[in-house]
Amino acid sequence: MKKIVSFIVILLFCQSLSAQTVDELNALGIKHAKKEKFDEAFSAFDKAINLYPNSPGAYANRGNIYRFRGNFDLAIADYSKFLDLSPNNINVLYARAGAYKEVATFDKAISDYSKVIEINPSQPDIYFDRAYSYIRLKDYENAKNDLISQLKISPKDFKSLANLINVKKELKLFDEALADYDKILNEFPNQPNLHILYNNRANLYRETNKPKDALVEIEKALKLNKNYAIGYFNRAAIYLDLGDESNACKDLKKALSLNLQKDPHFEVDEDFEKLKSLCK
Numbered sequence: 001m002k003k004i005v006s007f008i009v010i011l012l013f014c015q016s017l018s019a020q021t022v023d024e025l026n027a028l029g030i031k032h033a034k035k036e037k038f039d040e041a042f043s044a045f046d047k048a049i050n051l052y053p054n055s056p057g058a059y060a061n062r063g064n065i066y067r068f069r070g071n072f073d074l075a076i077a078d079y080s081k082f083l084d085l086s087p088n089n090i091n092v093l094y095a096r097a098g099a100y101k102e103v104a105t106f107d108k109a110i111s112d113y114s115k116v117i118e119i120n121p122s123q124p125d126i127y128f129d130r131a132y133s134y135i136r137l138k139d140y141e142n143a144k145n146d147l148i149s150q151l152k153i154s155p156k157d158f159k160s161l162a163n164l165i166n167v168k169k170e171l172k173l174f175d176e177a178l179a180d181y182d183k184i185l186n187e188f189p190n191q192p193n194l195h196i197l198y199n200n201r202a203n204l205y206r207e208t209n210k211p212k213d214a215l216v217e218i219e220k221a222l223k224l225n226k227n228y229a230i231g232y233f234n235r236a237a238i239y240l241d242l243g244d245e246s247n248a249c250k251d252l253k254k255a256l257s258l259n260l261q262k263d264p265h266f267e268v269d270e271d272f273e274k275l276k277s278l279c280k
Contacts, residue, residue, distance in 0.1 A: 022052045029061055038065055056085040060092050067095070072102045090116050090123065097129065106133040122153065128160050135163070140170045158188055162197070174208050195224040199231050202238065211241040229258035230265055237271040240278075249279035 029044035042065045048058035063078030079096035083089065097112035113130035116123050131146035147164040150157060161184050168177040181201045191197070202217035218235045222228055236251035252275045260266055 022048050022055045022058070025051075026055075026057050026061060029058075038068065041065060054085060056082045059085070060089075060095070063092075063095065063099075067099055067102075072099045075099045076103075088115070088119060090119055093119075094123070094126075097133075101133060101136075104136070106136045109133045110137075125150070127153070128157070128163070131160075131163065131167075135167065138170075140167050143167050144171065156187065158184070158191060161187075165200070169204060169207070174204065177204055195221040195228055195231065198224070199228070199234060202234060206234075206238060206241065211238050214238045215242070227258055229255045229260040229263050232258065233260055233266070233272070233275075236275055240271070240275065245278060248275060252276070252279050 025044050025048035029041040029048070032038070032041035032044060042062060045058045045062040045065065048055060049062060052058070059078045059082040063075045063082065066072070066078060067075035076096055076099045079092050079099065082092050083096070086092075093112045093116050097109040097116070100106070100109035100112065110130055110133045113126060113133065116126055117130070120126075127146040127150035131143045131150065134140070134143035134146060144164065144167045147160050147167060150160040151164070154160065161180065165177050165180045165184065168174075168180065178201070181197065181204070185194070185197060188194070198217045198221035202214040202221065205211070205214035205217060215235070215238050218231060218238060221231045222235065225231065232251045232255035236248045236255065239245070239248035239251060261268075
């Protein structure tokens with residue numbers, strides 16, 4: 001909840017308007033929001049809009065409340081009304097882009113992120129955010145360009161480098177992706193999810209028909225996280241590639257004991273069906 005409060009404070013607006021009552025209502029709403037009294041905050045912003053429908057700030061503020069309640073379409077409508085009355089506000093464009101992402105309207109999110117970039121190309125994480133929307137649209141070339149731009153601004157940005165590797169894999173730039181794995185593993189040796197990187201590099205080796213190299217990487221992943229269900233499943237598939245059916249079945253059994261099928265990153269695929277058929 002603290003993240004929500006911080007976000008609201010950043011994006012709330014209290015404008016100097018001719019009607020002091022509007023200022024007072026906005027200020028009251030902000031005060032309630034800071035105390036996490038969101039119903040009271042909403043009421044104050046809603047009242048400001050009803051009394052002064054041409055006051056931009058109240059729309060952005062109410063939009064934030066809608067967004068945190070999960071009412072993304074209503075949030076978008078309020079952000080859009082604000083931008084009709086006060087165009088090119090970076091914070092509201094950014095907030096609306098985020099709401100568009102929540103409803104999977106990625107083309108409109110990209111449009112808003114692009115406007116933010118036109119106004120302030122140094123906006124923190126802006127290229128990463130637009131890249132994410134490109135990735136969701138499977139526009140990997142534009143995603144790659146944005147992630148490279150983000151890394152020029154923030155060379156040590158772990159999430160951008162990790163996503164760039166995945167994008168390069170989608171573009172079949174395997175040698176570049178492998179080189180980037182070396183870079184990220186060297187630069188972030190204490191990253192808490194390092195086992196995932198080793199697992200992903202194992203998958204890349206497997207995709208390029210190098211199962212022995214894949215086995216080396218997945219062993220590193222499982223050494224770091226001995227309860228990594230996805231890791232055991234992937235090692236089972238690698239053992240299957242190597243013709244070691246006994247160890248493949250042992251790893252599948254271990255993965256299932258760790259609730260593999262409940263892992264949000266697991267999908268039933270050809271490997272799983274083969275292993276399930278083999279290891280009855």
